[in-house]
Amino acid sequence: MNAQAINMNGLERSNIMSNIRKALIPLLCILFIFGTIGCTAQGTQNTGAAKSSQPDKLRIGVIPSEDSENVESKMEPLKNYLSKKLGLEVEIFVANDYTAVVEAMRSKQIDVAHLGPFSYLLATDKANAEAIVSKVTLETGLPTYKSVILARKDSGIKSISDLKGKTFAFIDPASTSGNLVPRNELLKNGIDPDKDFSTSIYAGGGDASALSVQNKKVDAGATSDTEYKTMMEKNLLPDVDIIHESAPIPTSPVAVRKDLDSGLIRKIKQAYLDMDKESPESLKALGLDKYGETKDSAYDNLREIAKILNVDLTKMK
Template identity: 35%
Template sequence: MPRHLRLPLAAALLPLVLTACGASASDDGSTSEGRDPDTLVVAAIPSENSTSLAQQYAPVIKLLEAETGKKVQMQKATSYAAVIEAQRAHKADVALYGPLSYVVAKDSGVGVKLAGALVTAKGETPGYQSYGITRGDAKDIKSLADFKGHKVCFVDPTSTSGYLYPQAGLLKAGVKPGDYTKVMAGGHDASALSVASGDCDAGFAFDTMVDSDLIKQGKLKKGRLKTVWKSTEIPGSPAAVSTDLTASLQKKIVDAFLTKANADYMESKGWCSGDGCKIDDNWGFVAVKDSDYDSVRAACDTTKDAQCKDGS
């Protein structure tokens, strides 16, 4: 993957990002020690089931305000490329990334420091897998090599587990993009359900979507799908703090994510209760390091995919 490559979408996105993301550089509290803004801007993409970012991250907002003594503003972004450019332009102080978009930001020269990655439950390691799936009764598809000649559902070109890792897996199995009919389902649930219904012969979705989520929701019967491929471990979605903030402010933010941005602590403070304390259906954040994301870089090296350059 090219290092320190300026994002192709930067010129187009930057005016939008600057307009949307609040305070300008002239009123961000800059000192010789770094930026120390009165309001922290946290850029993120809302989940499919969220009505608003403020609702989705309400306990985290309260936590960061308590730990830093500053106001916290959630900034909605329509793409990870916009999140990257907001942080590059010093218009976002904290960003919530996907694994691929973090790598694009870091390797294209954006000044970011990891503040932790999400885990679904306490004690887990941050990571998950992409599954290659077909119908449970399919006789002709037993591996990725058998996807050749079939209609294959992916999630979206921007998805790490729903496109990037599957593309790398297919290429390693000797299956090239022109060897199958590609369908973008638009979501992990839609991809899995399209395979189950027969709209696609095979497809990809992240692990728990196949193993439990859709089954618990009553949308998929157990055994309707079978898994014929599992990716290597995909690192968890991280939070990253801008390194142009003062060192003391960076430390407060990172410490807050690593020690207190979890359902147990935030419920103990009375900021939320039950599932309302989960962060996008996750328990909270745990420590990660940049080298944990080298598998994403390896997938980019294999696929040479355009998303590895622009992060959109």
């Protein structure tokens, strides 16, 4: 009887353990499933955090046209306006040159950059930049301007084809409207600017180039249409005419890193577009009229010019 009882007890224990195992298997499966979901959700959350491009402060890169302290002072109204408008702390990074601004954007040390037309091309190539707005002049109402070639009315020069063997004034090697674009215009019209002039000079400024023509120091010269109009209004060029003008040139842009949060990019763009109405003092401090919409494709013509002229973008403004 004792042996039989022992066998019965062992059988019962075996049955009990079997039943427990059967009951635990579904429970363990449920726990595993929920654990996997939890891990997946946590992994997704962590991945999202790693990819987040919403900065805790907005860092804007500029270059000094004068001393750094003066630039920071001029940028102060813009800094305050954007901080209030965007609800973010804003920092201004003043670099030595455009190359330093582009490098800072490439390494994600800045989020927004005020650039020149050709330095913007470098930023798109090296720093994942995208133009959102550019400068607009009230005179034209457009985010573009033109390069013009000038000659005296009594010179007999009526077109680019008349310039072979003449003397010519450019503005500066890095000038868009006063060197790069007119060089391209000359080449397109059969004039090699390095071979076909008897003499060429760099006058140093758009006004200096135009006055060189007016004062008969050179036969013809390049400047911007805005500079020409300003000088004409002051009656400084009574004997000068435009003999050629270029296609529209995009003005200097404000660019953002494309990996910034898309919602933040929209807010930054709108803040610049609203500046003339909401913070005219910011524009006045920068010497600007307003900002207008632009896009990357507006700079395609300059990309072609850079290729044709074999331009070193690291040296462009």
